[in-house]
Amino acid sequence: MAKRYKLEKSGVWITLSTKPFAGGGEGNLYNITAPKEFRKYVAKLYHLHKLTSIREEKINYLATYPPIQSKENAGAHNSVIWVKDALYDKKKFVGFIMPYTEGEKLEILCTPKIPRKLRQEWKRFDFKQSPKALEMRLKLSFNICAAIHQVHSIERYVLVDMKPDNIVIQTNGLVSIVDTDSVEVVESGKSLFDAPVATPEYTPPEHYKLLDYDATEREAWDRFGLGVILYKLLFGIHPFAASSGAPYEQLTTLHDKIKHGLFVHHPAKKSSFKIIPPPHKAFYKLDQSLQDLFFRCFVDGHENPEMRPSAEEWCAAILLSLDDETAYKRYGHILGGGFYASKPRFPLPSSRIDVPGYATPAAKLVELHKNNRLPNPKVRTPQQHELKDFQVQSLKKGEKIAFMIAIVMISIITTPFGGFLFCLYLLHRTKKNFKTDGAFRQAQRIKENLAQVQRKYYRQNLRLRQSRKKFKKSVRWVIPKIERLVEEVKTKIEGLKTYLKEKDTQVKELEQKALEQYHYLNEKYVSKAKEHRAIARVEDGHYNNLAKIRIAIHNAHKKAVDELVKDQPIQENHPFMKEGKIAVDNLVKDKKLKISDLIGAKLTALYNEQEAKIKLLYQDIREDTFIENHWSRLWKGKRNVAEGVKDELKEEFEELKLSSILQIYNINSRTGEITLKNGQKFNIKYFRDSKLILNNLKHWHDETKHQLSILDQEKALLKKEYRQKVKALEEKKRIELKNLDRFKRGELEKVKIETQKIVLGQPFANLQEQYETVTEYVTELETAYEQEEEEVLKDYKALYESIIKDCEYRADKVTRDIKDLEAKLHTYNKKSKHPKVQKAYRELEQDLKELKQIIPEYKTKAFEMKKYEQITFKNYLRKLLRE
Incomplete structure (x- = not known):
């Protein structure tokens, strides 16, 4: 028998299937069978040995503070399968519910070959079958990063157990992060609830070091796992999977190689590898910006975890690589600065303005007043094959012949009166035999049962008519007024929605004009940039904005520097690099402390001020x-x-x-x-x-x-x-901390440049001077572009704000009107709770319920009776004579 459980937040009772459809080490998953609105969720019931008070607190915390879901996906797809509500059985915590998702584990795309049984379904992602496989995988990578960014953006959670098994994908590219009940919960830099497990192949090197802090409390832990997942997805192999030589020949496991930073493409450790598997070669076909992020993740991030790129940065780099303007329009809101200049985007008034709702008072009374018609049972007519028949066994063949001869003889020899009497005798005997027929007896029993049910139905029908009349009399003075006021509320809300739709159209036209201005300015400054000789040498004609030109210049400069470095390689442990890094780390550490102390002091002052005001608030009354x-x-x-x-x-x-x-x-x-x-x-x-x-x-x-x-x-x-x-x-x-990360990267880059100047000498100095000159030129263009864009868009923004103000004024007015109407509704609602009204309502509801309970039995008996409608003496005689 299905069991019922109660949800903590909503207080709703749900029913689960009797058998689980999946299970694991922590618990089993069950479908929700009732109520209907919860069938899109599944329930996870923990095993008894996993039920602890800490786990209960954690699940309730996760349900209270879910990650921010992107507006584009809201209601359509869950990118993060998060705890919806805690589940209780007799006030005892047993598990939780979460949205249901379908798909395959990401692991199917993280190996050199897709499993045979899935190749046809996933052929778009197969490198051998599809020329666009890398592009499709990049788009899938973007969706994964966008989902992880949703979790990180709330700054409370670290996933910790980052691995492909915890990511579910669909053939259309949709992804879902699962197993999120095992995340680490962090507040104010301290762990509230620890993550129970982590997978060694996706665990960062700081796990193996003696640190003065818990590494799982930091987002940098997830950034490493994300880098590994993306590498495996794009190339089908682990980034540390290679046969190592001296001095690392004793390292055989992946987590040992991670511990020692043996990234396959590590520039300083190329000589440490004996055999590098072929799939790694595809790394150099990747866009340079993505290669740089992998280096930051596994090379720079080995010693400095904060250097690892965030999910946000991966999103920006993938968009840059794909040059997908559609994807940018859809997901650009998560990029922050990113690599793109901001485009004018005006959110529609309907998405910014809250449409007021309303609560219908005496809703049940109004509904019953409208829908209290007497139920009329419609009985289905039986099909030909459903009709019942009888078996003619009352006369034998010889008897029938004798009777026919007797009738003829009597008709000829005797008087007609005697023949008539003999026929009556025959009919009487035949009718007596007819009444002993099994079908006739069954029809009579059903007829009697139907008569009883009919009497019960008509009595209840009469009672219902009387209670309906009494109910209508008790509410005739209140229901019409409630209905009129509710209709007025609906009219006002619909009017507001229509008004917002009109304003949406205006805003779309405004945004289109602003975009045209944006494109014009963009083309103007891109043309100016291409006039520079240095940029003309680098730029190949495909870049359509200044940000891409800047990156192209950077890549060209890096390539030239790499050519110089080939002859005089600069080791990571170079004295100047070491000293510079130490100085930068100390500087950043001091700045971090100052920021934390300053904000901490302000927060303390705020809390004290709040307590003082609350105390003052209650002082007089106390x-x-x-x-x-x-x-x-x-x-x-x-x-x-x-x-x-x-x-x-x-x-x-x-x-x-x-x-x-x-x-x-x-x-x-x-x-x-x-x-x-x-x-x-x-x-x-x-x-x-x-x-x-x-x-x-x-x-x-x-x-x-x-x-x-x-x-x-x-x-x-x-x-x-x-x-x-x-x-x-x-x-x-x-x-400020995010800006500090950028500052740190900039300072480390300066240290690297100064070291290169010392080691590489004048050739590098000339290259750097040219690079700085061109970059400065692009910066000037960007500054001028931003200023001009701001001036151009100023008028559009002013028009947009005026539209929003009009919408807000209209929405406020409608809200006030609805509040006034609801106050009147509340008055009538109180009147509808009068004892006489409530008594009449209960009587009508009960009589209606009882009548509805009789109807199925009435319909069944009536249908059965119709099936026996051919069981008549007349039909019996016909069949008797035919046989």
């Missing part, structure tokens, strides 16, 4: 709740009070340690019993003037509760305001 300072309130309405009475009550309060009205939980006016929050109870009726004291005390208590509820609302608004301030500070810290 002072008003002290009973000792306001004794007179207890005898309000009485002029003279005996001192002994006051002392007696004061002694009682002191014994109970009751000093504030806030300590009271409940006051029972009828019995005079007062319950305190600590569970203590006492009765005020034993004191003089108890009725007066009780009324005053209750009034004081209710007044305090009302004031506290108002202050709680103000407190919530205050906290929301400070949460936004904290969020802004944290965002500022994130941006």
Whole structure:
């Protein structure tokens, strides 16, 4: 029998299939059979030995703080299969639910050959069958990076166990990150919940080092795993898979090679490899920008994990490699700066403006008022093959012949009257035999049963008519008004939607004009750039923006420098490089500390300011709740009070340690019993003037509760305001640390350049001077372009903002109108809860329910009766004579 479980957040009860469709070391997966809206999810029930309080806390945390899903994919596909809600059985945690996804594990594309049974389905990704296989894999890589960026963008999670088995792919390129309940949860640089496992082949080198921090708490851990996954996807082989020679000949496992940084294409360790498998050769066919990211991941990132490219940077580089403008338009919002200049993009008003909703009061009453027609059971007519027949066994063949001869003889010899009497005798005997037929007896039984059900149906029908009449009479004065107000609310909302659609069209036209201006400016400055002789030598005519030209210049310069370095290679352990790196690391470390200290101090000040304001908010009311300072309130309405009475009550309060009205939980006016929050109870009726004291005390208590509820609302608004301030500070810290990473890369590049100048001498100095001159020229063009673009787009932005303001004003007005209408609806809703209305509603609902329960039985009996409609004496005689 299927079992029911309760969801923690929504409180909904769900039913699971009896058998799991998949399982693993932690638990089993089950389909959700009810309710219907949850069938797109699956449930994971943990094994008993895996159920711990820490796991329960973690699952609830993951459900509360999901990663940001991209708007393009929302509702259509889940790029990250995340915990939706925790699952409980009799208040005991048992697992969670998550969206269901289909597909194959990414591992099928991470080997040199696709499995035979999948080759036809996945032939677009097969290097031997498809000339566009690399392009298709790059697009798939982009989708993987975009999904991982969604997880990292919230800055709470590190996936840790990054591997192809935890990525599900479909033939259309859609991806889903799975097994996310094992992520590491990090807040403020500290681990709240650890990740239980990690796979050695995808584990970064810092795992094997003695560090003063937990490496799994940092995004750099995932960046290494991502690099390995992308390399395997693009080339079908692990980036550290090669036969190593001296001094690493004893290293045979992949994780040992990772530990020692033996990346197959490591420039300083090429002589350390004996045999490099052929699939690695395809690496050099890859776009230079992607090659550079792999070097940053496995070479630069070996000692400096923060140098590894983020998922965001991979997305930008893949888009650059594909030159896919469609992909940029769709996913460009995740790139930040990226490699592309920003294009004018104006979000549509319908995506920015929240359309107000509404709640229909007395919804069930209105629905029942509309749909309370008497159910009329329609009985299906049976087909020819379903009709019942009878077997003629009442007369034998000889008897039938004798009867026929007798009839003829009597008709000729005797009088017609005698023949008529004999025929009647024959009919009587035949009818007697007919009534003993099994089909006839069955028809009679069904007829009697149908008559009983019909009587029950008509009685219930009459009762339903009466209760319907009574119900309509009780709601005739409220339902039409509710319906009218609801229709008015709907009209206003539909009007707002129509208005927003019109404005969407205006914004699209505005954006199109802005894009035309953008393209014109872009072409203008690209043409200017190509006029430079150095750029003309590098540029091959295919670059359509300044960012690509800059990268082309960089690649050309790098190629020229590589030619120089061939003769005089610069080792990573060169003294100047070492000193420079140490200096840069120290500088960056100091800057990081300053940023953390500064933001930390500001955050502390904010929290203190918030606490002070909250304390000030409640200060006045707390002072008003002290009973000792306001004794007179207890005898309000009485002029003279005996001192002994006051002392007696004061002694009682002191014994109970009751000093504030806030300590009271409940006051029972009828019995005079007062319950305190600590569970203590006492009765005020034993004191003089108890009725007066009780009324005053209750009034004081209710007044305090009302004031506290108002202050709680103000407190919530205050906290929301400070949460936004904290969020802004944290965002500022994130941006500054990100800029610090760029600063570090820039400083390390400067160290490298200075070292190259010293080692390579004047030839490199000349190359560098030319490169800096051209780069400076491109920078000037970019600056001029940005300034001109800003001026050109200024008017478009102003028009766009005016449209948005109009939409916001219209939406605010509609929201206010709906609130007013809902206030009226609330009034009618209260009227609909009148005992007479509710009683009539319950009676009608019950009678309707009972009638609907009778109908299936009525239809069944009526259908059976129709199947026996040919069982008549007339048909019996016909068949008797035919046979």
